[in-house]
Amino acid sequence: MLAAARQLSTRSLQARLVANSSTVLKPLVNTLHRKPIVSQQRAYNQDSTSEKETIVKLLYNIGSRKEVEQYLRHFSSVESQKFAVIKVGGAVLTDELETLASALTFLNRVGLYPIVLHGGGPQLNKLLEDAGIEPQYEEGIRITDPETLTIARKVFMAENLKLVDALERHGTRARPIPGGVFVADYLDKEKYGYVGQITGVNKEVIESSIRAGALPILTSLAETPDGQALNVNADVAAAELATVLEPLKIVFLNEKNGLYHGVTGKKIDVINLDEEYEDLLKEPWVRYGTKLKIKQCKELLDGLPRSSSVAIISAGHLHKELFTDSGAGTLIRRGHKLFKYNSLDQVDPDKIRRIMEAEDTSVKSGAHSVASYLRDLQAKKDVSIYTDEPGQVLAVVSRDAADPSKPAVLEKLLASKTAVLNNVPDNLWTSIRKDYPALSWRVDGKDAEEGNLDRSWHFERADGSLRNAQDGSTMFFYGIQDSDKVKQTLDSYGAKKPVGARAYSTFSHQRRGYSTQPAKRVGLIGARGYTGQEFINLINNHPGLELSHVSSRELEGKPLQGYTKTDLTYVNLKPENLKEHADVDAWVLALPNGVCMPFVQQVEKDVEAGDSKNKVMLDLSADYRFDDTWTYGLPEFNRENLHGATRISNPGCYATGAQMSLRPLLPFLDPHAAPTVFGVSGYSGAGTKPSPKNDPAVLKDNLLPYSLTGHIHEREVSHQLGTKVGFIPHVASWFQGIALTVNVPLAKPMTSRDIKAAFQEFYQDEKLVHVLDQGEPYVRDNSGKHFVRIGGFAVHPEGRRAVVTTTLDNLLKGAATQAVQNLNLALGYDEYAGIPIE
Template structure:
């Protein structure tokens, strides 16, 4: 089988349902999701979507409708990277509305998962998409037939439909159709019932099957009218003869006929099992590429009965459709993940392309080779080299070239035959967007890995921004190393032994590495990977940390602990499959393989964990560990190192007890520290945060409905961050926090009385010099920084630099993402310094 490369589906739908439950009555087009609920988690979820109205097809042009679509699109970032989500949104929005997706819903789904289905469909509609839904009602029909003492009859798998059966079927279909429409409308989604009038049919064989139809044509007008009116069309599989006789048609058959006429990007069959399963291993089949696998697949002894029939039906359907179309077999709760992420969730069936391997350049179509290199290779597009010179250099090497049939993906692997046991080198791996969206690179990668047990490859900064981003490479590598001088990253797999790995790294870096702190910060470490455990993984910051560790070159996440999510699979982490656990303090001694624990717990909760670890270390039951505490519990403890790297870097290197600063506290200190020698009297800090800063426990401070058109001041005196900043800076400050109706990001306006007269330029120059070597501090010229520009960013932005006319009061404006540099990103800086890695390892460059 091929592989398909990223909140839990149940959690996602639950969050979305919670959000919908908070909607007030009124037009969907005039609601703003900024006022709908406290559901907006994210790995990177509240990162702004530039020009989102261009990505998502609009229904209504008012400002609140646009805000709704932008906000709900951000919820998608719970399940995948921003890049892949945006790719799919553009992809789906590039076709006519009726060509997005045909979704066939089984009758059992309507009975068992109605609310989940309605939430999933509502979600799609909220991002401007209009799936065409066609449902069956088999189980319901059987139940009513049994009540009427009518025994169902089948011939060759087709239900024989007599007059009595048809009478009951018509009633059942109408009931189930209205049931789904009403469920959607309860969620605030407009839907139109279309129980008949779409399919025109003749009798399949009246003598043999009775009132069973064979579809001859499809009337699209009702579907198109529904979509033009901004409603989801909800269809049944009932057909009619030209003279008006109703006929029964199998819902799978009707969905296939509908797809043949509409040619959608996606044909989705919803089932309870969430896909097709391998008959021997019992594992779900992720992807079936028909052009490559169909014939061999049908020869497998376990491919029989319903599985065989479904694969054959999909083959026949996709052979009639454009190659861009695909079939997904998925459960209702996983629908969003299947559609918007590379990893998917169910079984994806597509035609794909045949893949070819060449051992000589003269066997390849030169025009096809030239076309993809000129279109997609950064070195050739930038003029660094030409196609001709690159191909000339390849003539001198032992080479394998991998391509797909239309020439949308290219990989070039070379081998040095003069060096024993030398790993192969992946010199080129380029793909266009269409192939990336259809996962063709993954199929090619599978073939490369079969042929080459050990492999190294490098990517440049330009390639990180290509159609395959950096995370794609991390997921396929066993190790990596970034060279900060060249900006390149080296990846490898299959290289056994520390000496061979070091040799590979030394060859890449061109110089020996040392383990001193200064060298590590400016260079990179050759240390092996370290294991990290995360306690408190349910919250917003926990999700961000999982995301960052997932792309970290030296860290493995081995434990994620959450009482609420215990037993559920961890979504969004790709290095290995993990399940949430509920760790108690006494459990930690049984996990000596963990090198560092991150405590992402509420204030006052982590002390038992710290105490137990220190007692177990004292008793010899456990090796000492690095502990990063994200709460306020140890920010005033002298025995702990305060984790603000820009001010405390040397102490953090190798530290094993680190208290991560608060988000407001980080921004406030960075706003004041350069002016500390010139402060006349206590600075005043006016802070406004998005509601993610209020956590996930329901309250007015994280209720968008309560926050709409509002800003809430709280903790007017004595806030923990006021005490924290005063303690760390050694001078009192006055701080008043507020919460506002955006999700993440903080704005701080800081008034600082000065003991000497200064100009705006003096203040700006002072800050520029103070932070001149800090990668995560950005000094803003001109207008003050805006909070909308910081969401999803890993830096702090400092600007404003206003000075009162007499030069004795400076006003600094600072913005910071409270979930990233205010929490998760800073925690990763501290973890890197504690474990001896490059401080910025795993932190995306801005």
């Protein structure tokens, strides 16, 4: 069977932004750099450092910061010519030239120099057909007579210059190298004619190009020692080039974006040759081109370092394949064969020692020794030890021999950086899940900070967790269906620690409907407004959160209505009062703009003075939406950073809808024309303080425009998306709900189907985003609902302007619902706990 698909990181915007399109890079690159390469070369050199930083930040939109940075370090750790060999099929040059040029430009802007080798088969066949020459093949090899060779040389030169010109138009230096790299002898002159078998590679030609700062663009033409040109299959030439250079990546670009399973029709995400090759070739559907490609990759990778891998991918997804754990096409690698042992006697103890000394934080700090751990491990009766051939991962799982009904315990899980880059921990996890249907494990705070598997990796694989706030450790579990057993598991973990009042946070898995520990306590400051009331309603139905305080100056002393978990009375909390409430886990600030800063400053001061522990603070105003030290709380785009966050700025209602409407189209925006958002809100968005914007008499039979330029949501959306966006707000006569009509200038012609497909793929896993199959969403259908609806997807007949329509409830997904999502992620609950999912 095929190995499990590579790790999909948290449902972050990063992994899905690029999954949307095969043409994602061109608009981004154009936005960054459209300078004439001669007249402004000096300006380019001066700006290159800041430009690289900007593009690296753009990469954070396709993968987490940790993913992107670790892959950049990995790719930059070798000589430039050892980064990647990219083989480009002739069809790609015809159909996806601009996409390819954008992708290569993007790589070059972050300091990488892929070596590009292209074919030209379809172009050659067309010219041969025009010349009345029928292509001839023998055993899959093109028979090349003198006339065919003459036409082939013209084709290769023309296609080579076409790609170089496209790169130069993007401001990327490139050097055409149509010959002089490959030395060859005749493969069989009598049989194949002028077809070569490569006997040598002239690396100096390639290295000279890279030293000059230009991407080398090669063809698959070779020469004999006496100068006769010979035709060579481009795949074969790429493999020979890789054998000599030993790059980290060998990339074969095709239009299909990978290899596909012959029965299910699904794309194959990854093939680990060491584990799967023999069984894979026995599959009846593995034949013809698929079988040949897998065999070629096996022969190639067997002679390369284990760190090398082959990617079969489309041009538009190249960057996602290279910079994210999830990848995009088909990754083929030797892999790391995994072994499972049932006792320490079966394992080489030196292998365990090596990985523990390199990766175990407790051993590296001197807190524990390897010898003492091995001694304890030797005494265990029911234990499984997992490791790989080179010793880059280690897992130890034990069972309670006296009580087999208890879940197994993952005692240790270690992985080197190289193993993580090659997704070995994911294969290891698949094996553990197969062997153990229920498991619990503990991650120390230091392990989460310094180890190669961060806390989010564990959250993604767990059904629930319990965090010890005193020492920062977290206990995770999966596969425990019975709530009593969950409680026993968590209690046994907590009993080993000095437990203070509410020292633990609980991950409540909403699908299973249990909450096993005392609820987290939330203090709400500014509870009088409409958003505050909706937030109270959500907390009232939350399985793991409860209100501890509701603060309102106007309502002080009055009982809180509509909250049934306990009796609460409104209080009037001042900033200096907050440190007196040590049992509060999170403060939610539902205050007008410009009012919450004293509360935040006081909490920071109390924490610094040691008078209070740090608490989660979630601000519903706009005060911290432009402060990059705070986490921007739009979970659909920023989940990974919200796990465990302590300072969260909740987005604005209009800003949420506008970003939802534009994010999937970011790669396609016209860099010279800004999108425009026409927004209409119900009058609850104007707050409870009387004004014309919330006066039903003024709004009757009316539509009230306001803040027509420079609205704070206009600045917020532009800041978060990294591109200028125009926003024109209005207030209508209904109470609750927002309608947005978004005009989107496009960088290239697209169809309505293209636009809808981009949204459907981008939001396919989002529970609170509904993409309509047809028509436009209505405000009345979204009022009181917790999700966003997106539809319309109209495109101007010329294809260069799209219009998208979006509705959401300004008090729910635009405010209170999103606040609960953020609290859930920050405090360790399921993201949708307490939120009705329809």
